[in-house]
Amino acid sequence: MSFSIQNALAFTPEWWLLLGAAVAFTLGRVRTGSEDQTSVVGLIAVVLALAGLLTQLRSSITIFEGAFVVDGYTRLLQGIVLASAAACLLLALADRTWTPAPDFAGFLLLATTAAMLIAGAADLVSLALGVALLGMGLGVMAVEARPSSTPAAGVGAFIASTLAAAVIAYGFALLYGLSGETALAAVGRRLGQTGSRPALAVALALVLAGFGVLIGMVPVQWGMQSIFQRAPLPVSAFTGSVAVTAALGGLMRVVTGVAASGSAVSLLLAILAAATMTGATVAALGERSLRRLLSWILVGQAGFGLAALVGARQGGVAALLVFSASLAAGLLAAVAALVAYFHRVHSDRVADISGMASYAPAPAAVLALALASLSGIPPLAGFFGRLLVLRAVVDAGYSWLALIGVASTVLAAFSALRLVRAVFLDPPVFEVHPVLPHRAQGTALGLGTLAVVAFGAFLGPLLGFATVAARAVLP
Amino acid sequence: MTGFSLLMAAASPSATSSPLATPSASPLPSIVPSLPIPSGTPAPVTLANPTLPALLLSGIVWIPLIVGLVLLLLPARSEAERARVRIGAIVGSGFVLVLAVLMWYGFADQGGTLAYEEQRAWLPQLGSSYHLGVDGVSLALLLLTSLLSLVAVLASSRVRERAGAYFALLLLFETGLNGVLAAVDYLLILLFWAMPVVAAFLLIAGWGGPGRSRAALKVLAFGLASTALLLVAVLILAGQSSPPTFDLLSLHNTVLHGPATGLLFWLFFAAFAILLPAVPLHTWFIDAVAEAGAPVAALIGGALPALAGYGLYRTVLGDFPADLHRMRGAILVLTLATLIWSGLSALGQDDLKRAIAFLAQSRSSLVLLAVVSAAPVALNGGVVLIVASGLGVALLLLTAGMIQERTGTHSVRALSGLAARLPRAAILYLVGGLGLLGLPGLAGFVGMVLVFLGAYPVDRTTTTIAILASALLSGGLVVTSSERIFFGPLPDGFARLRDLGTLELTYAVLLVAVIVLLGVFPTLLANDVNFGILSLLARGAG
Incomplete structure (x- = not known):
């Protein structure tokens, strides 16, 4: 096994994250009350990692004999992961309803490193390793996120994420047993020669179930919901953006590598996608808790993410990348708005956001934009993500799934705009004095708005990059 | 030859036969070769008129939105602040009308090509670009939407609550309308199509009458359904093209095969029929017009059917002439059903705004008659009719609003003898x-006559029934309601x-002046519209 300087440099972003984590852990231990400072250290590390990533956009190398592949696909996924992680740290600074544990930023950076590794993993072992690390990072972040969350919530999240990693590992073990290979491409080649067997179906079902827990797929969406319902908002935002992006990206590697041409896998993915997008949208209609509503919205997005995998085509890969970016933009903007809202109103009831615009106009506007984007209303970010996925689904020959996608988008848009109406036009439930957003809140709100509104303007270069990245995965 | 005489000359028997029904008898072969027909290849950024800047069309589309965003940020608590917001909206909307x-x-004399064309790379991988341009048809409708938007802003002087948001939404509505008419790319059209829907929903929900919640949700449901149908149709259509494209001009040249064309035709047709609105998809329209404040009702009643009419012309007629011809029977039945249902409903209404909404629906259905005839003269008339209906309906709704504001009622039976005081x-x-x-001398006359002259040779019985039913039922409503009120x-x-x-007189007289002007000088629009339609038909036939 060779490991050159060039290979080490390819991990520059990860090195920055690890260095940041080390500094954040140390700072958290030696200075009490330094939570904000550790978040700032984390933010600096993520920005440096992002800068390191930008210097290596054109490189394409294989590391550890194929365990990791650093290509356009990896870099774009990592870019989304890092930008989302930076936003989550900003949200941790903005969230005044919660004091993070001293080592929160350190674990966030470790979990981000795991997500980065998943993005580049091209081998069963490295992918399982990345997923296990991510699961542990998420679990610890949720467990430590007291006092606003209950310990049970953290334990629930911990169990969900580690269970997911374990189930995926079982699936991978079966795949290894069936093929005798660990490199994804080699596994796919070998399985293609041997044909399908019940054991292969079990292996793929386990892999799908494990990743399903991480992305919030119906019927295993409970792990995601548990985090959204009880963990602090920045942790939820991290799970919904960084972890979901990495998990969808990893699943795409598995689907394109192992089950590229399997029509049965595509059909299963299409059915799961349809169930997820429809079930979540319908469930969101009658939801009374804001946090659970946000989790259902995210689960609905997972349906679209799965739909992009159907058929394992280049168009789908490019669509998934753009969709992940649009999802992260919408979710982080929504969380930024809710962070500012919960700073003023300590109520989780959906009905209580009525008239929010009268006392918190900026968070209300950002919430409206974010909800509209997440439900796919043009011309916001989410519309473009959904459009590309639907186009890829039609190209893959699954028009029925595209129709279900359009129908669920209409339903989602309907319920989102009902909320927007309540926020802006209904009388307020509480008498709240207008408060200007805290500086970090203002920055998060501004960046969230920019990401959601200006997405279309930057879509050209992003889609161009995503198309090149898709060719790297499916030549 | 003046434009009107040109149209009348085209109305001679040989010219009025549908190019789809009898291509050999069509007047197009003799006219079309001399017209420069837009090609499917992307054109560079061009200037229709070298004295005007290339960003004119972008300005018409985006200025309302930008002004609206600024107004949203301005405080509007005191009377002076509200006046500032209102003046800002008037200036923004007025500037767009001037443009x-x-x-x-x-x-003048564009000869059927796209004018004021702007094309910039946007999403080359998808085959979508920022492509704007207008032909005679879209320009005529752009004039209508710009005028109606300004009138709606002028008529909103009494809005006190959340004035910034109100005017921002009105201007968002305008950007959506103008964007749909100016865009030459289906992806852009989709982006703009949802804007009036969202704006109308929020405007009705926030500033509507007692039944606003229900009406607003209906607008949202039907509007989103229309957007979704359009989205599905566009996805399928773009998927059929090779290389992939969303460009209208390129897709006009895409040869469609198999059962997909029939499906696409109905998807597009249904998306536009909802907004037109055709029976039985019209209830949202009636509720929306009845429950919205008068300025918003004028915009919904006058401009949204124009968007639907434009879609029918540009896509249904332009891209699917064969399917249109095949489905003639079904669409004629739908036309007559809409016309008669709306006419009778209007007569039976006690609520003045609902009656006017049914009247607007009745006039819109004549556009279907023009489209299904596919005869150049009828199509010319259809565009004039859309413009005339938009202006007339807006004037009626604003007047109804003024009456309601003074008397406190919109019940026709409760009103009487108002001519003495008003x-x-x-x-x-x-x-x-x-x-x-x-009435001769007013805009509607030109539209009606041209639709009748154009459609009659294609289908004498249906045209006669439609025109007679329209005249009797709509005439009955106007005469009886005027008499009662x-x-x-x-x-x-x-x-x-x-x-x-x-102020009320100012914007009302503005509408009256244009109604009279177009009635007396129809050539102001007709020449440009005629070239646009001949170009559309040539593409459809080709």
Whole structure:
């Protein structure tokens, strides 16, 4: 096994994250009350990692004999992961309803490193390793996120994420047993020669179930919901953006590598996608808790993410990348708005956001934009993500799934705009004095708005990059 | 030859036969080769008129939105602050109208090509670009939407609650309308299509009448359904093209095969039929017009059917002429059903705004008659009819709003003898109503006559029934409602009513002036529209 300087440099972003984590852990231990400072250290590390990533956009190398592949696909996924992680740290600074544990930023950076590794993993072992690390990072972040969350919530999240990693590992073990290979491409080649067997179906079902827990797929969406319902908002935002992006990206590697041409896998993915997008949208209609509503919205997005995998085509890969970016933009903007809202109103009831615009106009506007984007209303970010996925689904020959996608988008848009109406036009439930957003809140709100509104303007270069990245995965 | 005489000459028997029904007898072969027909290849950024800047069309589309965003940020608590917001909206919307008129002035003799074309790379991987341009048809409708938007802003002087948000939404509505008409790329059209829907939903929900919640949700449901149908159709259509493209001009040249064309035709048709609105997809429209404040109702009643009409022309007629011809029977049945249902419903209404909404629906259905005939003269008439209906319906709805504001009721039975106290309102109502009916000298007349002359040779029976039913039912409504509202004894409660003020007269007279102007000088629009339609038909036939 060779490991050159060039290979080490390819991990520059990860090195920055690890260095940041080390500094954040140390700072958290030696200075009490330094939570904000550790978040700032984390933010600096993520920005440096992002800068390191930008210097290596054109490189394409294989590391550890194929365990990791650093290509356009990896870099774009990592870019989304890092930008989302930076936003989550900003949200941790903005969230005044919660004091993070001293080592929160350190674990966030470790979990981000795991997500980065998943993005580049091209081998069963490295992918399982990345997923296990991510699961542990998420679990610890949720467990430590007291006092606003209950310990049970953290334990629930911990169990969900580690269970997911374990189930995926079982699936991978079966795949290894069936093929005798660990490199994804080699596994796919070998399985293609041997044909399908019940054991292969079990292996793929386990892999799908494990990743399903991480992305919030119906019927295993409970792990995601548990985090959204009880963990602090920045942790939820991290799970919904960084972890979901990495998990969808990893699943795409598995689907394109192992089950590229399997029509049965595509059909299963299409059915799961349809169930997820429809079930979540319908469930969101009658939801009374804001946090659970946000989790259902995210689960609905997972349906679209799965739909992009159907058929394992280049168009789908490019669509998934753009969709992940649009999802992260919408979710982080929504969380930024809710962070500012919960700073003023300590109520989780959906009905209580009525008239929010009268006392918190900026968070209300950002919430409206974010909800509209997440439900796919043009011309916001989410519309473009959904459009590309639907186009890829039609190209893959699954028009029925595209129709279900359009129908669920209409339903989602309907319920989102009902909320927007309540926020802006209904009388307020509480008498709240207008408060200007805290500086970090203002920055998060501004960046969230920019990401959601200006997405279309930057879509050209992003889609161009995503198309090149898709060719790297499916030549 | 003047434009109108040119149209009348085209109305001769040989010219009125549908190019789809009998291609050999069509007048197009003799005219079309001399017209420069837009090709499917992307053109560079061009100037239709070298004296006008290339960003004119972008300005018409985006200025309202930008002004709206600025207004949203301005405080509007005191009367002075509200006045500032209102003036900002008037300036923004007025500027857009000036730009539209300038464009119309510089548009002469485009010969069916796209003018003021702007094309910039946007999403080359998808085959989508920022491509704007207008032909005669879209320019005529752009003038209508710009004028109606300004009138709606002018008529909103009494809005006190959340004035910034109100005017921002009105301007978002305008950006959506103008964007759909200016875009030459289906992806852009989709982006703009949802804007009026969202704006109308929020405007009705926030500033509507007692039944606003229900009406607003209906607008949202039907509007989103229309957007979804359009989205599905566009996805399928773009998927059929190779290389992939969303460009209207390129897709016009895409040869479609198999059962997909029939499906696409119905998807597009249904998306536009919802907005037109055709029976039985019209209930949202009636509720929306009835529950919205008068300025918003004028915009919904006058401009949204124009968007639907534009879609029918540009896509249904332009891209699917064969399917249109095949489905003629079904669409004619739908046309007659809409016409008669709306006409009878209008007569049976006590609510004045609902009656006017049914009247607007009745006039819109004649556009279907023009489209299905596919005859150049009828299609010319259809565009004039859309413009005339938009102006007339807006004038009627605004007048109804003025009456309701003074009397506190919109029940026709409760109103009587108002001409004695509100003579100006009575005149406006009659001009609006008669303009819609097609009184010679007013805009509606030109539209009606051209639709009749064009469609009659294609299908004599249906055209005769449609025109007669329209004249009788709509005429009946205008005459009986005018008689009830303005004549007869004046109840004591109405003895102190104040007639229209200067501002109300200003925007109402603006509408009246254009209705009369187009009635007396139809060539102001007709020449440009005619070239646009011949170009559309040539593409459809080709």
